[in-house]
Amino acid sequence: MKIASWNVNSLNVRLPHLETWLASAKPDVVALQETKLEDTRFPDTAIAAAGYRSVFSGQKTYNGVAILTRMDAPGGGVLDDVQAGIPGFEDAQKRVLAATVNGVRIVDVYVVNGQSVGSEKYAYKLRWLEALHAWLREEMRRYPRLVLLGDFNIAPRDLDVHDPAQWNDDHILTSRPERDALDGLLAQGLHDAFRALNPAERAFSWWDYRQFALRRDLGLRIDLTLVSDMLRAECVAAGIDKEPRTWERPSDHAPAWVQLAG
DNA sequence: ATGGTGGGCTACCCA
Numbered sequence: 001m002k003i004a005s006w007n008v009n010s011l012n013v014r015l016p017h018l019e020t021w022l023a024s025a026k027p028d029v030v031a032l033q034e035t036k037l038e039d040t041r042f043p044d045t046a047i048a049a050a051g052y053r054s055v056f057s058g059q060k061t062y063n064g065v066a067i068l069t070r071m072d073a074p075g076g077g078v079l080d081d082v083q084a085g086i087p088g089f090e091d092a093q094k095r096v097l098a099a100t101v102n103g104v105r106i107v108d109v110y111v112v113n114g115q116s117v118g119s120e121k122y123a124y125k126l127r128w129l130e131a132l133h134a135w136l137r138e139e140m141r142r143y144p145r146l147v148l149l150g151d152f153n154i155a156p157r158d159l160d161v162h163d164p165a166q167w168n169d170d171h172i173l174t175s176r177p178e179r180d181a182l183d184g185l186l187a188q189g190l191h192d193a194f195r196a197l198n199p200a201e202r203a204f205s206w207w208d209y210r211q212f213a214l215r216r217d218l219g220l221r222i223d224l225t226l227v228s229d230m231l232r233a234e235c236v237a238a239g240i241d242k243e244p245r246t247w248e249r250p251s252d253h254a255p256a257w258v259q260l261a262g
Numbered sequence: 263a264t265g266g267t268g269g270g271c272t273a274c275c276c277a
Contacts, residue, residue: 009268009277010268010269010270012269013269013270034269034277036269060270061269061271061275061276062270062275062276115276121276208267209266209268209269210265210268212266252267
């Protein structure tokens with residue numbers, strides 16, 4: 001079972017890239033972020049033509065998440081117990097979507113960016129991460145086979161940033177409170193699949209559109225796939241497909257994936 | 263220290 005995550009930065013613009021990538025990578029499950037589409041405008045017909053079912057929770061202009069499953073995957077890619085948002089956490093921003101696929105609980109998240117340390121958006125990010133943490137504790141009890149994946153807007157360690165001096169304790173995406181929140185999730189029994197399988201590999205999933213960041217490889221690894229204890233033993237490979245980031249008019253993120261045995 | 267690019271859409275935006 002191959003499970004992937006991709007922040008597409010507008011599915012309207014990136015649909016051709018998504019179709020091309022689905023045809024070559026053939027993931028069983030894909031979690032999308034920043035679809036930036038109201039549900040009435042979601043391209044489920046085009047995605048079905050590509051062989052994928054879809055569930056989605058979106059809004060105009062900002063945010064938006066979706067889960068796609070391959071129809072000819074084991075179990076037919078049927079999506080059960082679909083849940084949008086964090087239960088009990090009032091939030092107009094569409095950042096969370098969960099569904100069960102072939103016995104695996106998939107939790108797709110578009111974590112708050114936070115703008116800058118100390119800003120109102122930063123405070124919202126930390127509050128949001130607390131709510132996610134509390135909900136995940138329940139969700140993991142209900143679904144021991146669980147994958148939490150998406151754009152975390154947090155780079156876990158120095159190995160995950162191009163310049164640790166710049167991306168330090170006081171910088172957004174790497175600040176101590178953000179990394180503490182991520183470590184709190186990991187402490188519940190989740191594992192960063194990419195890092196577990198590639199302990200020393202410096203690889204990024206996001207490069208800024210500005211300053212020729214891709215060409216200079218000035219990136220961060222902020223798109224993560226966290227797997228529960230039970231699934232950790234089934235992870236056989238994990239990687240980041242840099243190629244779509246090199247295509248014309250790309251998303252600023254590349255797809256990240258993990259392969260589970262069986 | 264600033265501003266660079268891109269998406270969405272015309273904004274005191276968000277990343």
